[in-house]
Amino acid sequence: MKPRSLNFWLTGYLGAAWLILLLGLGIALWQSVNAILERLLAERSRALATQLATVSADAVLLRDYGSLERSVQDLARIGGVSQVVIRRADGVVLGQAGPHLPDVPVQRVPIAAAGEVLGEVEVQYDSGPSRTAAWQLTALVAVGLALFSVFAFWALRRLLIARLITPVRTLLEVESQAVAEGVPAEVMELGAALNDLQTRLNAKISALDAAAQERNEALRRLCSEQRLATVGQMAGEVAHELNTPLSNILVYAQMALTRCSDPALRQDLETIVEQARRAGHIVRDMLNAARAPAPxxxxxxxxxxxxxxxxxxxxxxxxxxxxxxxxxxxxxxxxxxxxxxxxxxxxxxxxxxxxxxxxxxxxxxxxxxxxxxxxxxxxxxxxxxxxxxxxxxxxxxxxxxxxxxxxxxxxxxxxxxxxxxxxxxxxxxxxxxxxxxxxxxxxxx
Structure with a gap:
C-alpha cells in the first residue's frame, strides 16, 4: 500500500480539529444563549408577578374580584405570558387565564397587606418563542463560525502547503539547488542537512565501492597465487616422472631421423620430435612456475x-x-x-x-x-x-x-x-x- 502524503495527513488532522472545535463552540453557544434567555424570562416573570401582587392587594381587600379577572385576562394576552393565576390565601382562585405548561418554571409572589398574606400570584412564561429565538441566534452564529472556520482552514492549509510541503517536496526532488527567497529558515536548514547527508552518503558509497574493488582484486590475485602454488606442487612430480622419458624419446627420435631415408617414416619421426619438444616446453613452463629463481x-x-x-x-x-x-x-x-x-x-x-x-x-x-x-x-x-x-x-x-x-x-x-x-x-x-x-x-x- 502506498504511504499517505504529508498533505493528506495535514488536511485530515486540520479538518478533524476544525470540526471538533466548531461542534464544541456551537454546543457552548447554544447552552449559553439558552441559559441567558431562561434567566431573562424568569426575571421578567417574577417582576410581572410582583407588580400584579402589589396591584391585587387592594382588590382583594375591597373584594373587587371582577377587576382582578379583567387584569388577568389582559395580562394573558401579553406576548410570552402562558398562564396567570391569582389565588386567595384559602385557595380560592380569584382570577385565571391561559393554559398551564408542564416543565416550565412558575414564579410565585405572595399578596400581602399590613404584614398579612392575603394570597399569591402565579405567573408562567412560555419558553417556546425564546427557544426558537435561541435556535435562530445559535444557527446564525454557527453559520458565521462555520464560514470563518472554512476560510481559516483553507488559509492555514494553503499556508502550510506553500511554506512547508512544497519546499520540502522540492528539496527531495532536486539534488542540489539554491533555496528560493521566502522559504522558512527551518526548511533551508533541512535542505542543507539533506545536501550534506547526500554528500556524505556519496562519499561513503564511493569508499565502499573502492574497498570492494580492492577486495575483489586481492581475492583474484590470491586465487592466482593459490593456483600457481598448486602448479608448483604438481610440477616437481610431473617433471620427475616425465622429463627423463621425454628426453629419451626426443634423443632416439632424432637419432632415428638421421638414419632414415623413407619419406613416410621420416614424416612420422618428425611428428614424434615435434610433439616431444612441445611436451618438454609444457614441463619447463610448469617447472618455471614452481621454482623461479630470484631476479x-x-x-x-x-x-x-x-x-x-x-x-x-x-x-x-x-x-x-x-x-x-x-x-x-x-x-x-x-x-x-x-x-x-x-x-x-x-x-x-x-x-x-x-x-x-x-x-x-x-x-x-x-x-x-x-x-x-x-x-x-x-x-x-x-x-x-x-x-x-x-x-x-x-x-x-x-x-x-x-x-x-x-x-x-x-x-x-x-x-x-x-x-x-x-x-x-x-x-x-x-x-x-x-x-x-x-x-x-x-x-x-
Missing amino acids: VCQELDLAAMAEAFRRLFTPLARKQGVELTVLAEGAVPCQADASRIEQILFNLVSNAVQAGARKVVLAARDEDRPVLEVIDDGAGLPEWVRNHLFEPFVTTRPAGQGTGLGLAICQRLAREMGAELTLPESTPGHTVFRLAFGTVEGGTA
Whole structure:
C-alpha cells in the first residue's frame, strides 16, 4: 500500500480539529444563549408577578374580584405570558387565564397587606418563542463560525502547503539547488542537512565501492597465487616422472631421423620430435612456475635488449613468415633482470605468432618510466578473456594446445623485478602488450 502524503495527513488532522472545535463552540453557544434567555424570562416573570401582587392587594381587600379577572385576562394576552393565576390565601382562585405548561418554571409572589398574606400570584412564561429565538441566534452564529472556520482552514492549509510541503517536496526532488527567497529558515536548514547527508552518503558509497574493488582484486590475485602454488606442487612430480622419458624419446627420435631415408617414416619421426619438444616446453613452463629463481636486477638498456632478442628470434620468425622489427629512438635505461625480460619477450612474441601475426614490433621508450611494448597485427583477444588474461589456466587455444600458464608466469616474473605487464589495447589487427617498470608494490625498480 502506498504511504499517505504529508498533505493528506495535514488536511485530515486540520479538518478533524476544525470540526471538533466548531461542534464544541456551537454546543457552548447554544447552552449559553439558552441559559441567558431562561434567566431573562424568569426575571421578567417574577417582576410581572410582583407588580400584579402589589396591584391585587387592594382588590382583594375591597373584594373587587371582577377587576382582578379583567387584569388577568389582559395580562394573558401579553406576548410570552402562558398562564396567570391569582389565588386567595384559602385557595380560592380569584382570577385565571391561559393554559398551564408542564416543565416550565412558575414564579410565585405572595399578596400581602399590613404584614398579612392575603394570597399569591402565579405567573408562567412560555419558553417556546425564546427557544426558537435561541435556535435562530445559535444557527446564525454557527453559520458565521462555520464560514470563518472554512476560510481559516483553507488559509492555514494553503499556508502550510506553500511554506512547508512544497519546499520540502522540492528539496527531495532536486539534488542540489539554491533555496528560493521566502522559504522558512527551518526548511533551508533541512535542505542543507539533506545536501550534506547526500554528500556524505556519496562519499561513503564511493569508499565502499573502492574497498570492494580492492577486495575483489586481492581475492583474484590470491586465487592466482593459490593456483600457481598448486602448479608448483604438481610440477616437481610431473617433471620427475616425465622429463627423463621425454628426453629419451626426443634423443632416439632424432637419432632415428638421421638414419632414415623413407619419406613416410621420416614424416612420422618428425611428428614424434615435434610433439616431444612441445611436451618438454609444457614441463619447463610448469617447472618455471614452481621454482623461479630470484631476479638479478642490473642496469640495462631496453632498446639494446629488444635488438638482441630480435637477432635471436629472427631465424624462427622467418621460418614462420613473420617480420620482427625494433622501434627505439635511443637508449632506454632501467633496472631489470635480462633473463626475465628475454623470457617474457619470447612468450609474448610466440603467442603473437601463434595468433596469426605477420608483423611484430618491439617498441622501447621512456614515458616517465621505462616501457617496452610488443605490438602485433594478429587476430586479437576476445572480450571475455581480457579481465582474466593473466590468471593461470586461462587460454584461448584449443584443448590440448596450451596450458594457459605462459602469461601468468610472465606477469609474476615482471612483478618480481618491479614491473607490470598489461594489455592496453587488443583489436583485430592491432594488439599491444606493455611492460612498464617501477609500478608494482613490493618490487624494486
